[in-house]
Amino acid sequence: MRKFWMQFRRWLPGHVLYCAFFLVFLAGGAILLCSFFAYVHMNAEEQVTLFSGLLAGAVVWWQGHLLARQLAYSSVLDLCREWDSAEMLERRSAAWILTKEGPNPETIEDVLEFLEKVSTLERDRYISRRLIWDTFGWYVGRYFFYCRDAIKDLRIYWTGKSDPTLYCDLERFYGSLIKFEAEERNLKVEEIEKEYHDTRGKFVRAEGAGE
Numbered sequence: 001m002r003k004f005w006m007q008f009r010r011w012l013p014g015h016v017l018y019c020a021f022f023l024v025f026l027a028g029g030a031i032l033l034c035s036f037f038a039y040v041h042m043n044a045e046e047q048v049t050l051f052s053g054l055l056a057g058a059v060v061w062w063q064g065h066l067l068a069r070q071l072a073y074s075s076v077l078d079l080c081r082e083w084d085s086a087e088m089l090e091r092r093s094a095a096w097i098l099t100k101e102g103p104n105p106e107t108i109e110d111v112l113e114f115l116e117k118v119s120t121l122e123r124d125r126y127i128s129r130r131l132i133w134d135t136f137g138w139y140v141g142r143y144f145f146y147c148r149d150a151i152k153d154l155r156i157y158w159t160g161k162s163d164p165t166l167y168c169d170l171e172r173f174y175g176s177l178i179k180f181e182a183e184e185r186n187l188k189v190e191e192i193e194k195e196y197h198d199t200r201g202k203f204v205r206a207e208g209a210g211e
Contacts, residue, residue, distance in 0.1 A: 072127045076135055079118060083136070088114070096208045101201050103150045112147060112154075112167060115140055119173035129173075129180055137177055142203050144174040145196045 082088055091110040095103060118136055121127050132140065144151075151171070155163045182189050 072131060075121065075127050076131055079121075080135060083114065083139075092207050093209065096204045098205060098208045101204045103147045105150055105153060108147060108150050109154065111143065112151070112170065115143055116167050116170045119169035122173055123169050129176065133177060133180060133184075137181065140170070141174060141178055141181070141192075142196055144170055145193065146200060146204070 088111075091107070094107045095111045096108075097104050115136070118127075118132060118140065122129055122132055151167050152162065155161075155166045158166065178189055178192055181187075182192055185192070
């Protein structure tokens with residue numbers, strides 16, 4: 001029951017409109033049903049009108065739902081193509097200093113900007129957290145974890161002081177995504193971050209090699 005409740009809590013923020021439509025549809029259906037048993041006084045014409053309205057609303061909602069899913073998948077496919085493009089692979093390779101197993105401060109921005117864009121799309125609910133976790137989650141978590149200090153330096157470099165709005169969506173999404181991963185894998189956040197720490201060299205070498 002607790003796992004179901006946690007899944008519902010993750011699902012609800014992005015589906016408030018769906019819930020509202022369901023409640024309205026349920027209320028309308030209840031009124032229509034009650035009218036058949038004479039609990040609510042409605043003539044035949046009013047019953048037909050209510051039923052037609054509910055049916056039309058359900059059709060419109062379903063079409064909108066399918067369109068939203070199609071647009072989300074299309075957006076993710078476009079992002080995947082960009083992420084795996086020859087140009088981006090070159091940027092990802094240049095983003096690391098292999099001997100130091102750390103980000104190159106002169107080139108890491110090229111990749112962080114892309115991940116910031118992904119995070120912004122999730123924030124505005126164009127694509128879901130689940131969809132990103134299944135595709136870019138591996139990279140979002142590790143890039144932010146390994147580039148925390150570099151991000152702090154970039155915030156100071158570009159503004160002369162620490163500007164929390166620079167890469168703020170990426171920072172916010174990292175916190176959300178790692179909690180999501182912890183729940184999915186039945187681990188603690190600290191355990192996942194330890195994995196990041198222990199596999200840092202392997203990840204940096206893979207990215208640096210353009211894999």
